[in-house]
Amino acid sequence: MTVGTRTFFSRRQLLSGSSAALASGMIGSSAVPALAKAPMLNTQAPSFYRFKMGDFEATVVSDGPLPIGPAARTFRGPSPQDLDRLITDHFLPTDNVVLDQNALVLNTGDRLILFDTGMLSVKRPNTATGRLPISLQQAGIDPKDIDAVVLTHTHIDHCGGMVGDDGNRIFPNAQVYLQESDFNYWLDDKRLEASPVEQGSARTARKNLPPYRDRLVFIKEGQEVLPGIHAVHTPGHTVGHTAYVISSAGKSICFIGDVAHHVILFEQPQIEVNFDTILNRAWNLASSCSTCWPASGYRYWFITCRGPESGSLQSAATVSAMCRPQCSLCCRSARSPAAE
Numbered sequence: 001m002t003v004g005t006r007t008f009f010s011r012r013q014l015l016s017g018s019s020a021a022l023a024s025g026m027i028g029s030s031a032v033p034a035l036a037k038a039p040m041l042n043t044q045a046p047s048f049y050r051f052k053m054g055d056f057e058a059t060v061v062s063d064g065p066l067p068i069g070p071a072a073r074t075f076r077g078p079s080p081q082d083l084d085r086l087i088t089d090h091f092l093p094t095d096n097v098v099l100d101q102n103a104l105v106l107n108t109g110d111r112l113i114l115f116d117t118g119m120l121s122v123k124r125p126n127t128a129t130g131r132l133p134i135s136l137q138q139a140g141i142d143p144k145d146i147d148a149v150v151l152t153h154t155h156i157d158h159c160g161g162m163v164g165d166d167g168n169r170i171f172p173n174a175q176v177y178l179q180e181s182d183f184n185y186w187l188d189d190k191r192l193e194a195s196p197v198e199q200g201s202a203r204t205a206r207k208n209l210p211p212y213r214d215r216l217v218f219i220k221e222g223q224e225v226l227p228g229i230h231a232v233h234t235p236g237h238t239v240g241h242t243a244y245v246i247s248s249a250g251k252s253i254c255f256i257g258d259v260a261h262h263v264i265l266f267e268q269p270q271i272e273v274n275f276d277t278i279l280n281r282a283w284n285l286a287s288s289c290s291t292c293w294p295a296s297g298y299r300y301w302f303i304t305c306r307g308p309e310s311g312s313l314q315s316a317a318t319v320s321a322m323c324r325p326q327c328s329l330c331c332r333s334a335r336s337p338a339a340e
């Protein structure tokens, strides 16, 4: 731009080569319009989200997205055409399902509690998985300060972040809470001869749980695991899968773990997921939590909830609409007999 007899150049023009043009005397003649030029940064914002829940402070912390391949390999039930439509209706690709991995850290004022741990010890090459320690650091949380690790179940991507490559504990001062049935199932030698999917989780459990053997606490259905945290046994996805209702100062949320891996399961809960230990069952139970309370899930961006007071995100309406008719916690008669 020109003011009076002086000519000014923006930083962008100078960076893009206009300075060279100036030096060569081209300004004002046939100079090509400047284009922005900057190095690719290839970085994102820190992967955590913090919010208040009653008197508790909750921080959702990412272990990084987990790509698991074509939808047809993960979901069973719908025709290929219907499955493609379900996925693409959400503007998602069908050739590679990408699962979020969002652990939850709860600061109760007395304790620091981590729900699920990601897959640091078995992180996949060429993916961003296994980044929970980095995300914790970005959130200002030292793994040494974690008092309790509470597991929804012991699949590869939930208990796989409890030790590092060297086998040492990532959370050296934590007690570990889980269902005994999951522990027994996944450490059973039979699992090492089962399907490749089961073998992977079995090997991961064997790597991650024994280093905490002197710190394991087996929980029971309905038990107040820690102050303000109640276990809701939701078998199906695994035999010991457990959701947790977290309550403080009149507010509650439910951490539903792997009840539903993907948004399409809110719409079509009868769809079977390849990783379910007992197919076609998980949904009937754990969806109940979402009916009664806002829900935080391992697979959704930060918090999925039904209440507008909680700042609902995209999935909230779907959770409410799809779970309410299937409530199995409020309406015990609706519970699947096969899952009792």
Ligand SMILES: [Zn+2]
Pocket (backbone or CB within 6 Å): 153, 155, 158, 237, 258, 275
């Ligand atoms: Zn799972």
